[in-house]
Amino acid sequence: MNSLDSLFFVRSELFLTGALFVILILDFFIKQKKWLGWLSFLALVVAFRISPSFYPDQGLFLNYFAWDAFTFFFKAIAYFTIGLTILASLAYEKIPERQQGELYVLLLAMALLLTVMGGATNLLMIFLAIESVSLTSYLLVGFQKFDKFSSEASLKYVLFGSVSSTIMLFGMSLLFGATGTIDLTRIGFLFSQSTGPEIQHIALIGMTLLLVGIGFKVSIVPFHIWAPDVYQGAPTPVTAFLTVAPKALGFAVMARVLLLAFPHFIHKWTHLLTILSILTMTVGNIIAISQSDVKRLLAYSSIAQAGYILVGLAVPGPLGLQAVLIYIATYLFTNLGAFFTVLAIERNLGTNQLEAYNGLYMRSPLLALALAIFLLSLAGIPPLAGFIGKIYIFSAAIKANSVPIAIAIALNSAVAAFYYFKIIKAMYLTQPAREGRTTFQNPLPIKIVVCATLLGTLLLGLWPMPIIRLVEQSITAFPIF
Amino acid sequence: MNMPILSSLVFLPIVGMILVVIAPKNQHQFIRTIGTIVTGIVLLITVRLLFAFKPNISDMQFVEHISWIPQLNVFYHLGVDGISLPMILATSLLSFLACIASFGIKERVKEYFALYLLLVTGMLGTFLSINLFLFYIFWEVVLVPMYFLIGIWGGSRKEYAAIKFFLYTLAGSMFMLIGILALFFASTPHTFDMLELSRNAFALRFQQIIFMALFFGFAIKVPIFPFHTWLPDAHVEAPTPISVLLAGVLLKMGTYGFLRISYPILPNAAHWFSPYMGILAVIGIVYGGFVAFAQKDFKKMVAYSSVSHMGFVLLGLAAFTTTGLNGALLQMFNHAMITGGLFLLVGVLYDRAHTRDLDSFGGMWAKMPIYGSILIFISLASMGLPGLAGFVSEFMVLMGSFKIYRWMTIASCIGILLAAAYLLYMIQRVLLGKLNPKWANLPDINAKEIFMLVPLMALILIVGVYPNLALQYITPAIENLVRILGGTLA
Numbered sequence: 001m002n003s004l005d006s007l008f009f010v011r012s013e014l015f016l017t018g019a020l021f022v023i024l025i026l027d028f029f030i031k032q033k034k035w036l037g038w039l040s041f042l043a044l045v046v047a048f049r050i051s052p053s054f055y056p057d058q059g060l061f062l063n064y065f066a067w068d069a070f071t072f073f074f075k076a077i078a079y080f081t082i083g084l085t086i087l088a089s090l091a092y093e094k095i096p097e098r099q100q101g102e103l104y105v106l107l108l109a110m111a112l113l114l115t116v117m118g119g120a121t122n123l124l125m126i127f128l129a130i131e132s133v134s135l136t137s138y139l140l141v142g143f144q145k146f147d148k149f150s151s152e153a154s155l156k157y158v159l160f161g162s163v164s165s166t167i168m169l170f171g172m173s174l175l176f177g178a179t180g181t182i183d184l185t186r187i188g189f190l191f192s193q194s195t196g197p198e199i200q201h202i203a204l205i206g207m208t209l210l211l212v213g214i215g216f217k218v219s220i221v222p223f224h225i226w227a228p229d230v231y232q233g234a235p236t237p238v239t240a241f242l243t244v245a246p247k248a249l250g251f252a253v254m255a256r257v258l259l260l261a262f263p264h265f266i267h268k269w270t271h272l273l274t275i276l277s278i279l280t281m282t283v284g285n286i287i288a289i290s291q292s293d294v295k296r297l298l299a300y301s302s303i304a305q306a307g308y309i310l311v312g313l314a315v316p317g318p319l320g321l322q323a324v325l326i327y328i329a330t331y332l333f334t335n336l337g338a339f340f341t342v343l344a345i346e347r348n349l350g351t352n353q354l355e356a357y358n359g360l361y362m363r364s365p366l367l368a369l370a371l372a373i374f375l376l377s378l379a380g381i382p383p384l385a386g387f388i389g390k391i392y393i394f395s396a397a398i399k400a401n402s403v404p405i406a407i408a409i410a411l412n413s414a415v416a417a418f419y420y421f422k423i424i425k426a427m428y429l430t431q432p433a434r435e436g437r438t439t440f441q442n443p444l445p446i447k448i449v450v451c452a453t454l455l456g457t458l459l460l461g462l463w464p465m466p467i468i469r470l471v472e473q474s475i476t477a478f479p480i481f
Numbered sequence: 482m483n484m485p486i487l488s489s490l491v492f493l494p495i496v497g498m499i500l501v502v503i504a505p506k507n508q509h510q511f512i513r514t515i516g517t518i519v520t521g522i523v524l525l526i527t528v529r530l531l532f533a534f535k536p537n538i539s540d541m542q543f544v545e546h547i548s549w550i551p552q553l554n555v556f557y558h559l560g561v562d563g564i565s566l567p568m569i570l571a572t573s574l575l576s577f578l579a580c581i582a583s584f585g586i587k588e589r590v591k592e593y594f595a596l597y598l599l600l601v602t603g604m605l606g607t608f609l610s611i612n613l614f615l616f617y618i619f620w621e622v623v624l625v626p627m628y629f630l631i632g633i634w635g636g637s638r639k640e641y642a643a644i645k646f647f648l649y650t651l652a653g654s655m656f657m658l659i660g661i662l663a664l665f666f667a668s669t670p671h672t673f674d675m676l677e678l679s680r681n682a683f684a685l686r687f688q689q690i691i692f693m694a695l696f697f698g699f700a701i702k703v704p705i706f707p708f709h710t711w712l713p714d715a716h717v718e719a720p721t722p723i724s725v726l727l728a729g730v731l732l733k734m735g736t737y738g739f740l741r742i743s744y745p746i747l748p749n750a751a752h753w754f755s756p757y758m759g760i761l762a763v764i765g766i767v768y769g770g771f772v773a774f775a776q777k778d779f780k781k782m783v784a785y786s787s788v789s790h791m792g793f794v795l796l797g798l799a800a801f802t803t804t805g806l807n808g809a810l811l812q813m814f815n816h817a818m819i820t821g822g823l824f825l826l827v828g829v830l831y832d833r834a835h836t837r838d839l840d841s842f843g844g845m846w847a848k849m850p851i852y853g854s855i856l857i858f859i860s861l862a863s864m865g866l867p868g869l870a871g872f873v874s875e876f877m878v879l880m881g882s883f884k885i886y887r888w889m890t891i892a893s894c895i896g897i898l899l900a901a902a903y904l905l906y907m908i909q910r911v912l913l914g915k916l917n918p919k920w921a922n923l924p925d926i927n928a929k930e931i932f933m934l935v936p937l938m939a940l941i942l943i944v945g946v947y948p949n950l951a952l953q954y955i956t957p958a959i960e961n962l963v964r965i966l967g968g969t970l971a
Contacts, residue, residue, distance in 0.1 A: 361592075381625060382618040391553075391662070398662045410655035417651050421628070421644055429632045429640050468552045 006060035009067045012051040013112055019043035020108045027101035037090045037445075040104040041083055044111060048079045055477075063183060065119045070477035073325060073470060074118030074252045077332055081245040082111045084452065088237040088340050090445040091347065094144055095235060103143060110136050110245070117249045121260070123172045123182040126253055130168070130217060133246055134161045141234040141242070153233025160216065160226035168213020174206035175261070184260035192264045207262050207269065211254070218250035220310060221280040224303050228287075231299035236346060239295065240339030243302040248328045251309055255321060258313065259478050266316050273314035278408040281307030285415045289422075294342055295352040297419060298335075301378060304416060305331055308409065311393050315400035318475055323392035325471040330377075330389035330460050337453030338374040341367055344450060348440040357423060359432030364440040368427045370454050375420040377457050380413055385460035485545050486533075487559040490526050490569070491606045494519055498598040501591060509590045513583070516594040520577040520601060527573040534566060536953045539961035541611060541676070549615075554665075554672055558612040563958030564740050564810060567951065568608045568733055571817035574940075575729040576601045578933045579722035582825060585832060586634060586720065593634060596626040597722075604730050608737060613661045613673040616742070617654070620698075623731065624650055627723070635718040642711075642718035649701050649711040657698025657738075660691045664746065667691075679745040679965060688750035695743050696754070702735030705795065706764045709788050716784035721828030724780065728787050729821035733813045736794045740810065740962065744798075748966045752801070759799035759882070759889045765792030767892065770899030774906065779830065779837040782907060783823045786863065789896050790816045790871075796886075796893055797878035801966055805881025806959045811951060812874035815862075815944060819871055822859040822937040826852070829930050830911075833923045839907060844916030845923070852926040853912045855934055860908055862941045864900040869945035 007014070023036055023043070030036060055068045086107055089095070095103060113136060117129035138161065142154025176182055178199055179190045191203050212223060219227040231239045258269055284304030291297035309331070312324030342352065344367055349356045361368040377386035390413070397405040460467055497519030504512050534542060541560030549557045561569060586593050599622065606619030624647060632643030665671050668681045683691075701708045716724050744751045769789030776782035790812070797809025829852060830845075831837050846853035862869035865876075875897065883890045944951050 376625065382621050387618075387621075391658075394658060395662050395666070398659060399666050406659050410652070410659060413655050414648055414652040418644070418648060421647065425632065425640060425644070428629060429643070465550055465552065468550070472552070 001056060001058045001060055003061050009052050009056060009060055012047040013115060015050060016043065016047040016108060016112050019047070020105055020112070023101070023108065024105050027105070033097055033100035034090055036101045036104050037086055040108050041086045043108065044079055044083050044086070051075065059121055064122055064125050065116065066121045066477070067119060068477035069474040070252070071115070071119035073474040074249055075115045077248045077328060078111055078114035078118065078245050081241055081332060081336065082107050084336055084340070084449050085237050085241040087445040087449045088240065088343060091443045092235060092237050092343065093347070094147070099143065106136055106140055114245055114249050118252045120253065121184050121256065123176065123184070126257070127169060127172060130253065131165055133249070134165065134217070137242060137246060140238045141230055143235050143238065149233040150235065153230045156226055157230045164213050164216030164223065167209050171206045171209025171213060174202055174209065178202040178206065184256060187261040188263055191262070203262070204265065204268060207265065210257060211269070211272070214250055214254050215276070218247045218254070218306055219303050220276050220306055221283040221303065224280070224284070227303055228296055228299045231302070232293065232296045236295065236339060236343040239299070240336050240343070243299070243339065244332050244335055247306060248332070251313070251324055251328065255313060255324065259480060263480055270314055270316055273310055274402065274405060277307045277310035277314045278405060279307070280304065280310060281408065281412045285412050289415070289419045292354050293352050294354055294357065294423060297423070298338055298342065301416065301419070302335060304412065305335065305378070308390070308393050311405055311409065312396055314405065315396050315402050317396070317400060319399050320396040321475045321478070322471050323396040325474055326392045326467060327389035329467050329471070330385035333453045333456030333460060334374055334377040334386050337450065337457055338371065338378065340446065340449045340453060341371040341374060344440070344442050344446045347442065354423065354426055357426040358430040360427040362432065367440065370450050372424050372427065373454060373457060375423055377461070379417045379420045383461045385457045387461055388464045486526060486530055487543050487545055487561060487609050490523060491559070491602055491609060493523055494598040494601040498595050501595045501598065504591065506591050512591055512594050516580050516583070516597060519598060520580040523601065524573045524577045527570055530561065531566070531570065534561070534954065536563070537957055539563065539957040553614070555614045556612050556674065557615060558674060559609045560611045561609060563955040564737070565608045566954055567810060567814040568737055569605065571733070571814055572604050572608060572730050574936060575725055575817060575821050576604070578821070578825070578936065579725045581929065581933055582722040582725065582828060589633060593630070596629050600626040600630065600726065604726070607734055611675050613664065613675060613742070617658060617661055620654060620734065623734070627731070630723045631715055631719045634720045634723070638714070639718045642714040645711045646715040649708070653698040653701035656694045660694030660698070663691055663694070675742060675746065683747065685749050685753070688747040689753060692743055692747045692750035692754055695738065699735040699738040699743065702738070703732055703791050703795070704735070704788065705761050706768055706788070712788065713781050713784045717778065717780050721824060721831070724824040725821045728784070728824055729817040732787060732791055733817060736791065736798065736809070736813055739798055745962060745965050751966060755799045755801060756886070758795055759886045762792045762795035762799055763889050763892045765789065765795060766896035767899070770896045770903065774899060774903040777839055779839050779907070779911070780824070780827050782839070782903060783820065783827060786900065786903065787816070787820055789900065790820070790863070792896065793875050793878045793893070796882050796889065800882035800885050801963065802881040802885065803956070803960055803963050804877050806963060807952060807956060808874050808877025808881050810955050810959060811944070811948070812878060814951065815870040815874045815941070818937045818940050819859060819863045822934055823863065825930070825933055826856050826859065829926055834920060839910045841917060842911040842920065843914040844912070845920065846912035847916060848920060848923055849925040851931070855926065855938070856912065857908060858938060859941070860904040862945070864904045865897055870941040873945055873948040
């Protein structure tokens, strides 16, 4: 489809771009930055409402961008995450008021970029999208610029991120050199035609390098070393956002690349991903056990969760991809909820140390209950959202007869339960060392985001049919299913 | 209005839980009343169910069948038959009695009763589900409140005991989940329905793998040697009412899993495994008995006696005869009554003396004559005195298995001797001998405590004298199971 016709399908992105500039300009005039936050949230809602609900047969902009059910799904994931993050940031006082306007603008830009990432169907777009998402992430991580942990995290992120981008770009250049095209589908077609061993080797090397690059972005072991420091150092709302949206979109890109460009090599990459997924969940979980900082513990847990998601791609077939999408949807509410609750607790306790959580049920029964539910959901206890995700991941592994993966998930679930219950134990079983201050005070936006994620966690567990239906539609975007 | 009876059983405690949650925090008496009324109504509904139940039908009755997650073919599917009925009765009765025993809980009362009622829902749901997906959900729903109930209101090592219980069971249930999903994908059409699954004939190799996956989940719950190490910790640390439910209901969830899921769906694998099951049963019986004999802690002794008595259930399961399986199921019910009673009695003594050290007692019968008599009555039932319930079921198990596994059956008889030994030794140390002057002022058992024990004693006596009353409910379903298994109808 030519560029002019395509504009119709990107109207919500156009609207968001406009809104972004308006808010940037308003930032000069409005002293009460909270209003900018609410305005950004509103812009996001409107942009989401006006996205076209039907899908063209062809790719937009001369096949550079696909507007299909798959893109829509990940756009929804990105918008939900960013909308909730904006609300949570409204209650985060560690960022100076002067800078808050820019935070909202960056988050809106992130929504735009993530959508592009979800719909990118050729190497150039993929690289541009991932790179701009990364650049924006670096800025967000370093947003508390007077906090040395935040700055350190940002710098670390930049260094690791640049290296991974370079590796990815190198892989892309090999693929382009071998096929002469940057279109994923076309690459897939050409690889299926050519049987020469040289081409096969180049394809495999290119694919592996590309996977390494994306693996960095979604923090798969052994490319995860940056993640804990970055997640711990970043402002808490940003951490919440980083553990969900860019990761989810990273998996979207990975799915598109593997399924469109390398269906021919499916046995090669499923083996590779099987090993990586088992490694990721095991390493993430085992290191999480010894953490004493709740934020850092959740950071490692989110690495392990990436391992579970990867299982969906490591087993071929439509059920695997469904599992990826469903897990991401359930993980969105559960993980965001856990981080937002930690944020609400951090505002009052002033620390994220596990000892500070002792006897939390007395001081804030509702927050303790909310965090307990999120942790149980992360542990995959029914009837919560995380259980539906886990059921799908398990199903995908078992349907593909992948016994090692199934056993790895089973054992990892028990390990993970141990450290999730460390937090629950501190909150409910341990008595506080000394009488704390009076009850917690939290502003409205925090209450909204915790309630919204809690509702999502409960509803997806008890009433998962709508999300399963949406996911089943989404994966029809792939012709091979 | 015609309420679906099984759903009202399962969800009434949830309604009670919501009432408790919205009740004011300091109204302890009000919260206790809600708990008692709710579990009381659950018991009444169960009694009504008992009378409405048609004993001569082997199929599921009072079935409720509603589509829940159509994409996964998951149904909200409840039903009751002769196998689940005794478990439902035991669960409702013990839930009600343990709820009264919970009046002794003084701190965090609101949370206690909220979690307690959630636990009741989980237990009843587990026994009533016919859909494996639903079964798994209820199975896990039991876990979480149990963790808190042990971990918050337990004894000195409560945190360790709670997490040990939780992790053991969770690890087991993860393998069970793998088994359940594998069954789903192997069946045509894909289904979680236990009845439809039992109509599928799976290959032996596949059955064996799935049997072992499910075995992990069930064996840890029973617990079967060597997976039993969580049990003494959990039982000893848990508060009295929770020990009652742990021993009376939760252990049975494991053996019920064999009867309800593994045996009918995987009959060939069950055959293949039955000699090993028999060996594990004998180990449990003898080992549990010896360890119980060595205990100084009253509660730990009762806990290990459970390992021994649950061994008889397993021996009955290994035999594949109507008599053996009937005996196993009856033993599950009887053990729930007997061991529930014993834990309540331990609690009565502990509430007064604040110790469970068997050696520190002596001559209590003179001080607490009613307590002493009840303790002797229930102990005699536990050691299998003819005329009381324990004898009937253990005798049936031994009779059913003797033809199949002669030497194992003979070895199991050691367990009966051991039971007599450790129980009489306990009676000697607690009730007889010289009175420890420290306990000279202990009051006898009070009316509330007698009220909790009388129903259990009545059932023990009735089943012991006229076992047919219970057997008529369970035999048709068991015979049906034996037919599926291709065992001997005798």
